[in-house]
Amino acid sequence: xxxxxxxxxxxxxxxxxxxxxxxxxEATATPSSRQIIWKExxxxxxxxxxxxxxxxFILFVIIASFFIPAGSYxxxxxxxxxxKPFTPDFWLGxxxxxxxxxxLLIVGSRNSIGIAIGxxxxxxxxxxxxxxxxxxxxxxTDMIMxxxxxxxxxxPTLMFIIVLVTIIQNYNAITLTLxxxxxxxxxxxxxxxxxxLAESRKDYVAASKTxxxxxxxxxxxxxxxxxxxxxxxxxxxxxxxxxxxxxxxxFLGFGLPNGTPSLGTLIANATDPTNITQYWWTWLFAALxxxxxxxxxxxxxxxxxxxxxxxxxxxxx
Numbered sequence: 001x002x003x004x005x006x007x008x009x010x011x012x013x014x015x016x017x018x019x020x021x022x023x024x025x026e027a028t029a030t031p032s033s034r035q036i037i038w039k040e041x042x043x044x045x046x047x048x049x050x051x052x053x054x055x056x057f058i059l060f061v062i063i064a065s066f067f068i069p070a071g072s073y074x075x076x077x078x079x080x081x082x083x084k085p086f087t088p089d090f091w092l093g094x095x096x097x098x099x100x101x102x103x104l105l106i107v108g109s110r111n112s113i114g115i116a117i118g119x120x121x122x123x124x125x126x127x128x129x130x131x132x133x134x135x136x137x138x139x140x141t142d143m144i145m146x147x148x149x150x151x152x153x154x155x156p157t158l159m160f161i162i163v164l165v166t167i168i169q170n171y172n173a174i175t176l177t178l179x180x181x182x183x184x185x186x187x188x189x190x191x192x193x194x195x196x197l198a199e200s201r202k203d204y205v206a207a208s209k210t211x212x213x214x215x216x217x218x219x220x221x222x223x224x225x226x227x228x229x230x231x232x233x234x235x236x237x238x239x240x241x242x243x244x245x246x247x248x249x250x251f252l253g254f255g256l257p258n259g260t261p262s263l264g265t266l267i268a269n270a271t272d273p274t275n276i277t278q279y280w281w282t283w284l285f286a287a288l289x290x291x292x293x294x295x296x297x298x299x300x301x302x303x304x305x306x307x308x309x310x311x312x313x314x315x316x317x
Contacts, residue, residue: 037229040307047303050296057293061109073103074259085281093281095269105285108261112250112290115177115262116243122181123242124235127188132219134189135196142197149186157183162254173256180245188234195230199223229308237301240294247290263290 041047080098083090092101134145164179165171171179199205200223208218224231249255250264266286269275275282 037304037307041303044303044306047300050299050303054293054296054300057109058113061106061113064106065110068103068107073099073107073261075099082279082282092285093279095282096279101266101281101285104261104266105289108263108266108286109289111173111256111260112243112246112263115173115180115246115256116239118174118177119180119184119242119246120235120239122177123184124188124231124238126181127185128192128224128231128234130185131189131192131194132196132224135193135198136200136215136219136223138197138200142193146193149189152183152186155183161249162252165249165254171257173260176246176249176256180242184238184242184245188238191234192227192231195227196223199226229304233301233304233308236297236304240297240301243290243297244294 077094077098080090080094082096083094083098085091085093085101087093090100090102092105095101095104130145130149134142134149161179161183165176168175168179196219204222205218208222213222246255246262247264247267250262251268252264253268255264256262263286267283267290269279269283270287
């Protein structure tokens with residue numbers, strides 16, 4: 001027994017040492033691409049603050065809209081005609097119909113942000129898949145798909161959207177999102193195609209083809225995860241652009257149907273000279289919101305791009 005105790009102690013110490021060394025090895029191992037991106041992004045305090053502002057505001061708008069009774073923001077009350085901000089029941093004032101600007105801003109923000117998110121997901125998914133397939137197969141497939149892309153790019157997008165919105169009867173936010181998705185996928189597609197074209201020539205793709213892996217698995221399980229950082233950056237920047245597209249169309253009167261609030265319809269109040277000078281609260285809050293949101297999302301996207309570039313540089317070393 002006396003001889004076994006030292007051996008047992010030695011064995012126990014060796015196991016502890018192995019565990020400690022294993023943890024140290026994991027800590028000192030080369031960080032993954034996502035870890036590098038998060039570390040670089042977290043170091044940018046302005047980008048981190050912008051991300052918190054965007055996420056916090058979206059959550060606030062979604063939650064606050066549930067506390068606004070359906071149709072109450074449309075109720076007309078001429079007795080509250082152009083009530084000034086910070087008055088009872090009208091934190092942000094009232095418009096020419098006596099409607100609460102705060103309620104219109106919350107519901108309008110929900111509509112605009114919802115359309116921008118849906119548009120980003122639909123057009124981004126199609127554009128990414130289109131670019132991956134085009135870049136992976138190359139050759140004749142890439143040439144045909146690129147010509148389709150070039151043809152779509154030559155079309156007067158804004159004119160086509162206005163025509164479709166005009167001829168479609170009883171359209172809603174979903175219809176508008178689908179119409180915009182027909183034309184908003186092209187930017188993502190070209191960027192993803194160029195990256196997929198480069199990835200398709202690398203050794204891991206050749207090895208997968210040799211081992212008999214299907215093209216579908218190579219494209220969406222091997223190539224796409226390797227360019228995930230680029231996809232995240234592109235989708236983030238596309239969201240800011242799509243938010244501006246919906247707002248611009250609604251401002252021109254070709255966005256959501258009449259009576260449906262959005263950031264664009266609120267900003268459109270600025271087309272009246274009287275509103276600009278005397279009733280500034282009917283449009284100023286919406287204008288400030290769209291400016292802050294677009295700048296914050298764009299800064300987050302640029303920070304993610306810098307982080308992804310840093311990850312690629314460190315990965316090449």
